[in-house]
Amino acid sequence: MKYAEMSRAELKNEYEQCLHEYYNFKARNLQLDMSRGKPSEGQIQEVLGMLDVLNSKSSYKTEEGINILNYGCPDGLPECKKLMADIIGVPAEKVFVGGNSSLSLMFDYIMLCYAKGTGYGAEPWSKQGEVKFICPSPGYDRHFAICEYIGIKMIPVDMTATGPDMDQVEALARDPLVKGIFCVPKYSNPTGVTYSDETVRRLASMKAADDFRIIWDNAYCIHDLFGREDKLLDMLDECEKAGNPSRAVEFCSTSKISLSGSGIAALAANADNLAYIKEFYSKMTIGYDKANQYRHVLYFKDLAGVKKHMQLLSDIITPRFEVVLNALRSELSGLGIAEWSEPNGGYFISLDVMPGCATRVYNLCKEGGVKLTNVGATYPYGNDPKDSNIRIAPTFPSLEELADATELLVISTKLAALEKLLETKN
């Protein structure tokens, strides 16, 4: 029965029942954390062998004769470029291999466009007035943090089941001061949505400034769960076809494939963007860590090796998602107080509680012993206008911890809704 259809007495009764459960939980004095998308110990253990493949007995010259332990090869070992290209699903000649962080590559790229422009002869964004980015929301807090730090105004746009609301996006992109959009196009953080073919094509072909850039953060490109796999169009291809070949730059890393912090990041771009970006990096560094690039090549060998490994990770992560989703389904379905994503991959579940209740749910969980991602973190400037969205990160805790944490989350979601309904239903 929907809460909204309950009488005051029924609500009161339900509230007391939930409060009882809440205090029972709290009395257990647990300290659980569902706040950040971190790999679990099990995931790390699956890849420890990568630490062994390069050692003092190994050859440190590639087949082409590149010495991986000396300077040189500033845009990445060819073998690693190929591996990253296959993971992203683009030709190797479009790829630049960076350090350990795709976030850094995105930050650098936006800083480059801001300070020097999107290409040779382009006016720096910083010289054009109050430049703006379209930010599909809920989205990734660290994307928003880059914009805010560099001084790019953020305009939130609603996420739908097929990606950002494209009517809103197209209308905004006509403003010549709107310079870009941040997208996590596959298993989006946090909604789990994969952009539809129509969304990708509209992004590639819509009217926008010449120096408008799609920051295509394909962070979860091969991060399938449940044995299911969403399909995503190749954005670089679609931009090419639409006559906007330089519009998108794609980013990816192995942070959630191999090791978080010791992975490999890469970007893919068309020839013009790539030449411009490579020049930037040729001024910034003599080259990234080729030893770690080579470790990845020796350990995974090829895309098939990576996919086999991703299956092992899915075997660890999928049950965690199931624990959370099963609890949400069995406890919250039909109450009319919450909706949540059922993603086929990625790292997050997005929970929308009754509008105006997210902060209360967060605080109830915090006091009860479960840390959630800060409310509002998934929106530009930390401001969720509906105070409704909660990002659940199920990967790090154990199955038992997740079951406990979700139990509290469910109770808190009910409690917050009941409080609100009791307030209004006098």
Place this chain on the structure above:
Amino acid sequence: MKYAEMSRAELKNEYEQCLHEYYNFKARNLQLDMSRGKPSEGQIQEVLGMLDVLNSKSSYKTEEGINILNYGCPDGLPECKKLMADIIGVPAEKVFVGGNSSLSLMFDYIMLCYAKGTGYGAEPWSKQGEVKFICPSPGYDRHFAICEYIGIKMIPVDMTATGPDMDQVEALARDPLVKGIFCVPKYSNPTGVTYSDETVRRLASMKAADDFRIIWDNAYCIHDLFGREDKLLDMLDECEKAGNPSRAVEFCSTSKISLSGSGIAALAANADNLAYIKEFYSKMTIGYDKANQYRHVLYFKDLAGVKKHMQLLSDIITPRFEVVLNALRSELSGLGIAEWSEPNGGYFISLDVMPGCATRVYNLCKEGGVKLTNVGATYPYGNDPKDSNIRIAPTFPSLEELADATELLVISTKLAALEKLLETKN
């Protein structure tokens, strides 16, 4: 006998003798390279054990419980921070540990000052008009490349035996649009000079804009050779004492201690600068590669371990410097056509040939089979006004190759001088 004192006949005779030697050398069809400061194979082999210390059987938690294979610890593992601090010679709390490249840390810092200013409330350099940097010359080409790329005008200042000409520096620093200076204060690239105490103190205390920054690239801080050791004052301390506590930021890396490309970079700064820089990196990355930081800690253990290793490297590098220096001394002394540095450490020997002859020497060497660093590379905008400086990088070639390459360099230096003297002495 000085060439300048020779009669035309003597010059002619000497010229023919040198030309004969030159063609003999050229006939050997060698392909040698003294152009870049790269470690040799022997140096790499001394540190291969670092690839073994972290493996699938190792603990990947530090004593404090930090998981080095997961996210976290964005300003560096405490153990690594301590190690880098000891190498630089500053307290650990002044240190931020970055990726594999100190050049990147410098680039980032200058980009930060340019786009956002040197601190909270400071006007970005980019908004202040045509900002300028003082560039002691000859200097490091990649420093100059950063300035040129970001759009900072470079003003060359002469290097002396005690560092940059401080009278020139002090006069220039009074211009409020002069925003900084690039320094390699110990075993300077390429002159090998270590800044005197007086130079350091004058830099720290001179009148300059509040947002003037000394980029203190202490790249060769423990890179002693010949069993000798230059002493350098602590620039951060001197700035503090002079009442300009935020004036300098210090940079360093293990690129020429452990592995080039797979080393660790760090910076040191006072509390204000460090907080500002840390905020920048907190937006750019979730953290650098802690596995590689831990490898350095496990392998070297402490400063004593690093110094022991540097002695092994000195045993490899010192004879290479000796080969070059002995040849220069025995072949060029007393001719009045060349001067060169006799450094106590670092990676380079700086050779000043007769003014107007460096390009000719470079071309003669190139045609004879020896690649030198591009002439002019050691000056801003690639412009050596005297066409005189040649940077010799003795570390990479073998002793035999160095002996050969220096032989050609000496012959070419004589030939170019003789050509010039014969032109003028009619």
